[in-house]
Amino acid sequence: MREFSVPALTEPPTHGGLAESVFATAVADPGLAALSRRTEDGGWQTVTAAEFRDEVVAIAKGLLHQGVRFGDRVALMSRTRYEWTVLDYALWTIGAQPVPVYPTSSAEQVRWILADSKAVACVVEHEDHAMTVGSVVEGLPELRSIWQLDAGALRALALAGRGVPDDLLDRHRQAVTPESTATVIYTSGTTGRPKGCVLTHANFAAETDNIVARYHDVFQNKASEQPATVLFLPLAHVFGRMVQVAALRAGVQLSHEPSLAPADLMPALESARPTFVLAVPYIFEKLMQRAREAAEEAGKLAPFEKAVDAAVRYAAAVERHAFGDGPGPTAAQRVQHQVYDRLVYSKVRAVLGGRVRHAMSGGSAMNRELGLFFAGAGITVYEGYGLTECTAAATANPPDKPRFGTVGHPVPGTTVRIAEDGEVWISGGQVFQGYLDDPEASRLTLRQGWLATGDLGHLDEDGYLTITGRKKEIIVTSSGKSVAPTVLEDRVRSHPLVAHCMLVGDNRPYIGALLVLDAEALLRWQRQRGKPDQSPATAARHDPDLQAELQRSVAMANTAVSRAESIRAYRVLPGEFTEDRGLLTPSLKIRRRAVAKTYSDDIDALYASSPA
Structure with missing residues (x-):
């Protein structure tokens, strides 16, 4: 512990x-x-x-x-x-x-x-x-x-x-009074009935006042603006x-x-x-995608990708230096960064109005390379983590030493504990009072003052938290291997053509993936290569170039895990994951049970034959 x-x-x-x-x-x-x-x-x-x-x-x-x-x-x-x-x-x-x-x-x-x-x-x-x-x-x-x-x-x-x-x-x-109930917010209900989280005025004050104090440069007035x-x-x-x-x-x-x-x-x-924005990773992914598409349409995709790589390398060097691991960016990197700032990064910032230098991200995991890119482009995204039950953020990357790919330190006034089974527990003034008129659910979630989040994670030696999955989402294959799906899902989804990825494999011989392609991104990809316009499912069956592109994405994701945890087969679905269809929560999380039920035939087909 x-x-x-x-x-x-x-x-x-x-x-x-x-x-x-x-x-x-x-x-x-x-x-x-x-x-x-x-x-x-x-x-x-x-x-x-x-x-x-x-x-x-x-x-x-x-x-x-x-x-x-x-x-x-x-x-x-x-x-x-x-x-x-x-x-x-x-x-x-x-x-x-x-x-x-x-x-x-x-x-x-x-x-x-x-x-x-x-x-x-x-x-x-x-x-x-x-x-x-x-x-x-x-x-x-x-x-x-x-x-x-x-x-x-x-x-x-x-x-x-x-x-x-x-x-x-x-x-x-x-x-x-501070102890008065301020609001009752119902959980999005990925499983079962939504429960009403009772949050007090004191919960919001503890959360917001400490965040504002810690992120002074983000929230406080400057002399000029x-x-x-x-x-x-x-x-x-x-x-x-x-x-x-x-x-x-x-x-x-x-x-x-x-x-x-x-x-x-x-x-x-x-x-x-x-001057700053607070968003979910989806927004930053879309901003990156639009910038890449604009570069491709202008015939400047190769220079854009070089600028992206330069931003990632520059930000990674700054990060290493902050943790005493290196001298920081080299002279050549600084010159290159200045050139790309004028040609590329300033245009990315202009899409957000031109004044944004800080951003906060929560709701789901953000790809480390995406965070490094924005930092290199002049917008530091502080990734955080929290739940409705703790009035939003329980952790966030500190402004002076962000560690990209993690969800940071506990926000001031908060303690994070990793239980024996790897579950993340939280204690602090922002932790809720319990569920409305549901003492049994409250008892299971609040344990001697600690909020048992249901999320799995680990703390590194510097106190940075990494979320590895949810206890209820762990996939157990027929061989008994336990797999947390989110790491692989996030890596596959980072590909510009992939809108959603959901792993399956409970009581199956290996891990499979259900993919939903971005229809607009696919259409541009097809037209830029002189290919006929085809639906995602049709193209995935008949276009060997698309098959190779998706296989490369899966192979890159698999480098993060052992072979027993790797994706052995995937299937592109004909529909989209949308809130209207009941497949996404309003906060854009996948409703896994609903997806599994809707696409049960596709899951069966995924395992109809052994993977290559």
């Missing part, structure tokens, strides 16, 4: 809740550009700290007028947008508890969350969401109100609350909520973008010009 601790950098709050930072900032710096909101013409309108405070108060009074009281739960079903942040802080002002619902949730999922949380009201984004809630409302006796953002819900609430006296609002606000970020992660996910709270507590200008599609997200980043 090993463990590693990092002392807290901030004191826990002694009174009040998360909304108090909005009121304090409005008094201390009323003109601060606290947020930016989208205008009808696609531009950005600044919202000052005082304006935001006034809007929060108006909506909080409207909620009181509509009968929402301290301790009530109100569901929010929407994409990431400005109005969600207003509602969060209005609900926190009166001690109510927002309950996020993913906007892509099915009627059955909505019914379960609203019933389990006993929500008294629900805010939806548009008419389709309202119809989804309406279809299950008969089974929700506690639900009294449904408000629709696109039908002017905030304006109506503000008008309704005009007659609510200040003292009623103040009494609710003063009743909120105010830090700014664009929040595009789902606010229904704990990572997005953590970003929101950290930004408003640290005085970071916060903008919102509801779409993760590169065609929407990249222009938003370019126009908002954030």
Whole structure:
């Protein structure tokens, strides 16, 4: 058993809740550009700290007028947008508890969350969401109100609350303590029913205040510019909520973008010009892919690949020097880096608005080489790790000594322990209070103050954590070999043509892989080589060049493991893994059981004959 601790950098709050930072900032710096909101013409309108405070108060009074009281739960079903942040802080002002619902949730999922949380009201984004809630409302006796953002819900609430006296609002606000429940966030439910994680105001304060203090250069004001970020992660996910709270507590200008599609997200980043971003690896993978495609279309793929290799080597030399393992980049590497910075790396940064120098990544593992590339290109990505149950990040790479390919040290105020069976346990002020009305599940997850994560990992001699898989995802072949799938999956998925990879092999003679190809990337690959347009499954069967390309990707991934753990056969699937099909969670994790059931015939075919 090993463990590693990092002392807290901030004191826990002694009174009040998360909304108090909005009121304090409005008094201390009323003109601060606290947020930016989208205008009808696609531009950005600044919202000052005082304006935001006034809007929060108006909506909080409207909620009181509509009968929402301290301790009530109100569901929010929407994409990431400005109005969600207003509602969060209005609900926190009166001690109510927002309950996020993913906007892509099915009627059955909505019914379960609203019933389990006993929500008294629900805010939806548009008419389709309202119809989804309406279809299950008969089974929700506690639900009294449904408000629709696109039908002017905030304006109506503000008008309704005009007659609510200040003292009623103040009494609710003063009743909120750090120990009060701030929100109930339901797990994405890769297996079984989603469970409601009860997170307090103190949990969010411990998480965000220590992260802001540790990453001072990322979150704090400089003399020449105010830090700014664009929040595009789902606010229904704990990572997005953590970003929101950290930004408003640290005085970071916060903008919102509801779409993760590169065609929407990249222009938003370019126009908002954030100084840092917080994302999942998928975003960085897509950014890298778009840069590579642009180079290929311009006939400059070979120079681009040389620039990528130079960035990786440069960043690796810097990393080795930080750990006392070398002198750093050579003179030749520094000159080469300067040349490529002007020709290539600056263009990559320009896609993000030109000001980004720091980024944080979580949600799933990030390829080490991808992290090194971005560091070499002038954007240091601090990879971290966490769960809903610990209010997002439990670990993150330290700003002065990132070790790419790991998820870093415990964030300040946190201890990470590796149990005897390799499971990662976490202790700290951000660890949740338990699952809503589920003492048995809480007992199994919280053990003498430790959060048993269900993830497997190891700590190196410097206290850096590496996640190797999930206990429930371990594959056991018919020969008894136990294999953690994520290392191989991530390596195969790093190929530009591969969108998803899922390993199979439980009670089978060897490890196989199900591959989903990126249809757009494949189409470009085919046309650049003068090949006919073919679907991924057809091309995988009939195109020997594609077969060789995928086999090289699998072979490269296999170099990370022993032969008994290696991928011996793969199959390209005809469909895509999407959230709509129930094959991905809203946070883009694979629902393994659902995939195995959907593609059971393909899995059988994978093992119909012995591998070569």
